[in-house]
Amino acid sequence: MSLRHLPLHDGWTLTADGPVPVELPAGGVPATVPGCVHTDLLAAGLIDDPYLDDNETRLGWIGRTDWTYRTDFDWSEDGHTSTDLCFDGLDTVATVLLNGTEVGSTANQHRSYRFPVRPLLREGTNTLQVRFTAPYTYAEALREKLGDRPGAYAEPYAFIRKMACNFGWDWGPTLVTSGIWRPVALESWTGHRIAAVKVLGDLDDAGVPRLAVTLDVEHDGLAELSGSVAVAGSGAVFTVSQDEHRVSVTLQVPDAEPWWPHSHGEQPLYDVTVRLGEDTWNGRTGFRGVTLDREAFRISVNDEPVFVRGVNWIPDDCFPARLTRQRVSDRLDQALAANVNLIRVWGGGLYESDDFYELCDEKGLLVWQDFPFACAAYPEEQPLYDEVAAEVRENLVRLAPHPSLVLWCGNNENLEGHADWGWQEKLDGRTWGYGYYHELLPALCAETDPTRPYWPGSPYSGSPELPPQDPARGTVHLWDVWNRVDYRHYADTAHRFVAEFGFQGPPAYATLRRAVSGPLAPDAPLVAHHQKAEDGDAKLLRGLGDHLPLPDASSFDDWHWLTQLNQARAVAFGIRHFRSHTPYCMGAIVWQLNDCWPVVSWAAVDGDGRRKPLWYALRQVYADRLMAVRDGALHLVNDAPGTWEGTLRLTRRGLDGTVLAEEEAVVSTAPRDVTRVPLPASVATPGDGTREVLVAELDGLRTLEFYEEDTRLALPPARYDVTVTQGDDPAAGYQVTVTARTLLRDLALFPDRLDPAAEVDDMLITLLPGERAVLHVTGAVLEDPDALGTAPVLRCVNDSAGR
Numbered sequence: 036m037s038l039r040h041l042p043l044h045d046g047w048t049l050t051a052d053g054p055v056p057v058e059l060p061a062g063g064v065p066a067t068v069p070g071c072v073h074t075d076l077l078a079a080g081l082i083d084d085p086y087l088d089d090n091e092t093r094l095g096w097i098g099r100t101d102w103t104y105r106t107d108f109d110w111s112e113d114g115h116t117s118t119d120l121c122f123d124g125l126d127t128v129a130t131v132l133l134n135g136t137e138v139g140s141t142a143n144q145h146r147s148y149r150f151p152v153r154p155l156l157r158e159g160t161n162t163l164q165v166r167f168t169a170p171y172t173y174a175e176a177l178r179e180k181l182g183d184r185p186g187a188y189a190e191p192y193a194f195i196r197k198m199a200c201n202f203g204w205d206w207g208p209t210l211v212t213s214g215i216w217r218p219v220a221l222e223s224w225t226g227h228r229i230a231a232v233k234v235l236g237d238l239d240d241a242g243v244p245r246l247a248v249t250l251d252v253e254h255d256g257l258a259e260l261s262g263s264v265a266v267a268g269s270g271a272v273f274t275v276s277q278d279e280h281r282v283s284v285t286l287q288v289p290d291a292e293p294w295w296p297h298s299h300g301e302q303p304l305y306d307v308t309v310r311l312g313e314d315t316w317n318g319r320t321g322f323r324g325v326t327l328d329r330e331a332f333r334i335s336v337n338d339e340p341v342f343v344r345g346v347n348w349i350p351d352d353c354f355p356a357r358l359t360r361q362r363v364s365d366r367l368d369q370a371l372a373a374n375v376n377l378i379r380v381w382g383g384g385l386y387e388s389d390d391f392y393e394l395c396d397e398k399g400l401l402v403w404q405d406f407p408f409a410c411a412a413y414p415e416e417q418p419l420y421d422e423v424a425a426e427v428r429e430n431l432v433r434l435a436p437h438p439s440l441v442l443w444c445g446n447n448e449n450l451e452g453h454a455d456w457g458w459q460e461k462l463d464g465r466t467w468g469y470g471y472y473h474e475l476l477p478a479l480c481a482e483t484d485p486t487r488p489y490w491p492g493s494p495y496s497g498s499p500e501l502p503p504q505d506p507a508r509g510t511v512h513l514w515d516v517w518n519r520v521d522y523r524h525y526a527d528t529a530h531r532f533v534a535e536f537g538f539q540g541p542p543a544y545a546t547l548r549r550a551v552s553g554p555l556a557p558d559a560p561l562v563a564h565h566q567k568a569e570d571g572d573a574k575l576l577r578g579l580g581d582h583l584p585l586p587d588a589s590s591f592d593d594w595h596w597l598t599q600l601n602q603a604r605a606v607a608f609g610i611r612h613f614r615s616h617t618p619y620c621m622g623a624i625v626w627q628l629n630d631c632w633p634v635v636s637w638a639a640v641d642g643d644g645r646r647k648p649l650w651y652a653l654r655q656v657y658a659d660r661l662m663a664v665r666d667g668a669l670h671l672v673n674d675a676p677g678t679w680e681g682t683l684r685l686t687r688r689g690l691d692g693t694v695l696a697e698e699e700a701v702v703s704t705a706p707r708d709v710t711r712v713p714l715p716a717s718v719a720t721p722g723d724g725t726r727e728v729l730v731a732e733l734d735g736l737r738t739l740e741f742y743e744e745d746t747r748l749a750l751p752p753a754r755y756d757v758t759v760t761q762g763d764d765p766a767a768g769y770q771v772t773v774t775a776r777t778l779l780r781d782l783a784l785f786p787d788r789l790d791p792a793a794e795v796d797d798m799l800i801t802l803l804p805g806e807r808a809v810l811h812v813t814g815a816v817l818e819d820p821d822a823l824g825t826a827p828v829l830r831c832v833n834d835s836a837g838r
Contacts, residue, residue: 037313039113039223043106043163044068047215049075052101052166057081063105069356071126071214072102072167085353086632086642087550089564091208098201098211099172104165110156115223116255118153120163124217127197128168134161142173142418143196144216145386145407145426152221167213170195177419185452185461186411193411196422198350199383200409205568206627206636210353217356227254229314230280234307234436236288236320237486238337244291244322247486248309249283250275262311266320267291275311293337294321294438297399298344298376298659298674304396307436321396321438327488329497332509332532333621334401334441334488340707341401342614342674343622344657345377346370346639347535350384353631360390362644366629367394369640373650374657377401379534379624382447383409386430395439402439403624405493406476408446412458412467423471424479431483443480443489445472448512450492451503473499493534510534513609517637521580522605526612526665530620536609537626539568539575540602540649541595542633542641545787549643550633555591566635575635578605581744584835592827593835600781600832602637603652603799610656611663615670617709625653648783651798662731662738667719669712669731673704680704681734687718690726690749690778692804702733725749728778730803739801745832751777753833755802757824768813771795771823775802780832782808788828790815 048063049072059081066075073094076082082097083090120131120138127144130137134157138150174191178184184193190202190209203209222228231251239245248264252275260275262282269288292303302321309316326335333340351366352358370378378395380387382405395402406427413419434440449468452458458467472491480489494512496505504511506528512535516522522538541547542565553561557572566572575598579585583601586593606625613623630642639650659675673679680703687696696717704710714729721727724742726749731738741748754776761769773782779802786793793815800808812823822828 038228039115041110041221041223043108043219043221045106046108047104047106050103050105052103055100056096066104068104068106068215068219069124069217071212071216071354071356072097073210073212074354074357075214085208085210088552088561091210091564094210098213099169101169101172102167102213104167104215105162107160107162109159110161110221111158113223115225116153117151117225117228118156118221118223120150120152120219121222122148122215122217122219124215125165126212126214126216127170127195128173130166130168132164132166143422143426144198145196146422146429147217153223165215170197170201170211170213181414181416182465184412184414184465184467185456185458187452188410193413194419196407196419196426198355198385199407199411200350200631201353203567204383205571206349206634206638207567207631208353212354214356224314226257227252227260227312227314229309229311229316231432232309232316232318233432233483234318234320235484235486236322236436236438238293238322238324239287242293242337244288244293245285246288246307246320246322247283247285248307249281250309250311251281252311253280260312262309264307264309266307267305288322291322294323294396295399296336296341296376296401297371298374299336299339299341299676302397302399302438304438318436319393319396320436323438325441325487327442327490330508330531331621333618336401336441340618340621341376342617342707343377343401343532343624344375344674345379345403345622345624346373346375346628346653347379347381347624347626348384348387348628349381350631351629355385355388358388358390360394363388363390364394365644366640367391367398367400369644369646369650370400370628371398373639373653374659375400375628375653377403377622377624378628379403379405381405381409381627382407382444386426386434389433392434392437392439396437400439401441402437403442403444404434404440405444405447406471408449408468408471410448410452412453412462412465413449413471415466415468415470420475424475427476427479428483431479435484441487443476443484443487444493445476445490446492448492448494450499451494451512454503469499506530512536516605516609517574517578522578522582522608525609529616530613532620532622533609533613534622534624535626536606536623537637538578538602538605539571539635539637540599540647541635542630542638543643543645543647543787544595544785545791546633546641546643546645549791557591557594565633568635571635575601581746583745583832586835596783596827596830597835599648600783600799603648606649607652607656610653611661612665614656614661614672614674615663615665615709617672617674645787646794648799655799660734660736662733662736664714664729664731664738664740667714669714671702671704671710671712671733673706673708673710676706678703678705679734683712684732685714685718686730686732687721688728688730688803690728690751692778695722695727745780748780750780750833753777753779753831755779757829759820759823761820765816766813768811768815769817769820769823771810771812771829772807773802773810773824773829774807775804777804777833778802782829782831784810784812784823785828785830786812786815786817786823789817789819789822793817
């Protein structure tokens with residue numbers, strides 16, 4: 036008899052187990068499952084949207100309240116002998132009761148739970164309750180018992196196995212959730228069931244695809260069971276004896292093709308079918324080999340080194356049950372379109388949804404997965420140690436089929452914190468996580484998933500005896516830039532792999548306008564609430580340095596434009612430097628791709644999904660081919676599969692476009708390589724650096740390198756002609772043609788200022804006199820299309836020159 040699956044997502048209500056500052060309906064609040072308390076209260080109109088204004092500050096009571104979810108469901112005899120109550124995810128500390136009897140308790144958001152309940156089921160109506168203890172109550176009690184631990188924030192996130200950034204971060208609100216955040220169902224079965232399937236696809240020593248399947252079986256022990264595995268025209272059969280509960284099968288799959296990241300090849304995926312009696316498991320996988328050169332921190336796929344063009348990923352919503360597959364796909368598409376080839380799932384968040392990893396498989400985006408530990412000393416005592424072991428075992432198996440997943444990483448910044456942030460004195464000998472990162476996690480990875488490398492943490496230099504931030508080994512995080520020094524300091528050192536670096540900028544105008552009901556000014560209280568970084572607003576202005584003029588204190592528009600532009604320039608400067616050192620440096624992972632709410636942050640895509648200028652800069656500097664000026668030479672970076680060759684044209688020009696000097700050279704750069712071309716003196720040295728620019732052109736690609744910072748350039752007042760045309764089909768949007776009559780520095784268009792739905796295909800374009808740019812605006816129908824050609828919608832650096 037086949038397994039019966041009965042979802043239990045209907046008819047839920049939510050009640051508070053104690054006094055709360057809002058008036059709840061007598062029968063409880065209608066609750067959505069999957070969901071959480073915040074979204075249920077919001078849907079019922081009992082709280083204001085926590086993402087708007089400073090509403091967040093009035094909602095701290097939710098995370099300090101106990102809550103009960105309840106539903107009634109009908110059940111009738113189904114002929115099976117066993118029935119389990121299955122929760123894919125509970126957030127976090129819960130007691131589960133069926134018809135008044137406790138069936139189990141939970142204390143970990145990062146794992147699933149299954150409780151046998153058949154003897155408790157009744158014909159007809161049954162009552163299911165999930166009682167949540169306030170996260171703060173649990174975490175603070177455990178902190179009191181085990182002793183405090185140092186961390187980046189004065190919150191108890193290290194004492195509960197829950198998404199750490201729920202407790203607030205320097206880009207996120209403090210919204211401490213409870214709820215049934217993933218699906219719940221009853222599963223009935225007879226005789227046996229497939230309890231878990233681990234699928235590992237890799238390549239053998241000869242490069243032939245190979246599948247290893249491990250099957251966990253729950254059965255009554257009354258009979259031997261027969262099963263099979265099938266994939267891509269290959270298959271194997273197996274038996275499970277009466278006293279066996281685990282079986283492993285390995286088979287060659289010669290008809291399968293290797294899976295590659297999108298920057299290196301195709302992404303063939305293959306259906307896998309596992310049968311055991313009448314029970315069937317269906318999944319999908321791909322085949323690739325992954326290796327890590329530990330000193331160089333060089334990731335290779337199928338024996339080919341990959342320069343990582345990466346972005347860090349945070350939870351895309353503080354309430355992850357709201358994330359649809361389409362929204363995740365859209366966000367990953369934004370990464371893909373910016374020429375990103377790796378997503379690092381950061382350790383202060385979650386093991387992401389199945390949708391996330393399936394989409395990365397399909398799109399060819401590599402995944403670096405942090406285990407959920409970040410920016411704190413984590414106690415290793417019980418009950419936390421066993422919870423960590425359980426969640427890790429489960430997620431190693433759950434994520435094993437995904438070829439996109441290429442690295443397990445123990446934590447984010449905890450090794451550095453212990454070494455460099457003064458934790459050791461505060462710990463006074465108490466545990467802090469060493470046993471997790473150097474013992475438990477590597478042992479579980481080696482046992483369960485030997486096909487992927489494990490790295491103890493980031494930053495990390497490859498040995499506990501070495502300083503974590505050694506630029507010559509392993510990974511580094513570069514936060515002196517942004518926090519303390521000018522972004523030109525990215526060029527001080529050649530690093531092996533930069534796993535975090537970034538610079539802040541405000542979100543899109545339409546995003547900030549939606550989130551803030553009051554005046555838009557950098558120092559307005561409601562705008563300031565959407566800046567969570569310590570001293571963030573001052574760092575934004577200090578970061579302008581001598582690169583860009585300080586905006587007038589009364590001009591929000593100039594502040595918004597210049598700080599967004601400076602974010603884009605700072606990150607692009609770093610990436611050009613890192614990539615020019617290929618293959619000594621083999622990766623850069625920008626902090627960060629996305630935001631979880633509307634906020635001034637390091638993200639390239641803001642909390643409403645709008646692309647900031649940084650996103651357009653990433654698309655340029657993460658392109659397969661890049662020209663970077665460094666140390667008196669032009670570096671031709673070719674991360675493409677074919678040779679890059681042609682005639683390189685170097686010109687030194689006046690800002691009026693006049694050619695002052697010209698050089699040509701025939702060049703050739705091999706695939707996945709860098710060529711250094713020394714700059715001839717005639718173009719390397721300007722006559723007047725304030726009035727000249729170096730232009731490099733090769734094979735349709737052009738790079739402009741100014742000899743001076745913009746605050747010292749003699750930029751002329753911007754003069755240009757603009758025409759706006761609209762296609763016959765409104766969906767075609769608008770074509771904005773800008774013809775430069777003077778040099779225009781970093782031309783940008785912000786159509787969301789006219790309609791929140793509008794977006795533009797390109798920006799940050801520098802035009803020489805007489806040149807033309809054609810920009811396409813889609814997503815909206817505008818009342819006054821000509822406004823696309825006026826400030827503050829159309830901007831360039833010349834607008835602010837001379838201030």
